[in-house]
Amino acid sequence: MTSKTPSIANRPAAVVAIVLLAIAFITYWDASQMKVRATYGMGANAASYFVAVLFLVLAIGHLFSAFRPTDIEQEAVDWKAVGWIGLALTGLVGSIWMGGGFILGSTLLFALTARGFGRRALLKDICLGAVIGVLIFLMFNKLLTLALPQGPLERLL
Missing domain, CATH: 1.10.287 (Helix Hairpins)
Structure with missing residues (x-):
């Protein structure tokens, strides 16, 4: 036995x-x-x-x-993509911590995460991330009256 x-x-x-x-x-x-x-x-x-x-x-x-045992074959980890996403999260936290604000942080998060998923249009992703960041900031600050971390861009709005 x-x-x-x-x-x-x-x-x-x-x-x-x-x-x-x-x-x-x-x-x-x-x-x-x-x-x-x-x-x-x-x-x-x-x-x-x-x-x-x-x-x-x-x-x-x-x-x-x-x-739990499984018959599913494990896929190889794409460490380059993991690195881009880790850099995106670090950019978000670093931007907020150093006073860059929510909009800059969320722009970095969007653009670098898109890069991690294989998208190669970094300038377009930065612009799109900035638009999304501004919309989210305005929704939270103006519509919901909830404060998000402010930086120079947020003070202009």
């Missing part, structure tokens, strides 16, 4: 699960550090706790997927 130990059938899913668990932990910790100002109802940290739980659920789902 031999006993089988579970092996990781899908390593990328296991890596994603670990990353999602880390994000869930960081989000939960960040929510616990927020200063709650609401004297009634839910505080500002409630949404962050909810997001942390969602990340945890996604991580558990990826763990189940990682250990």
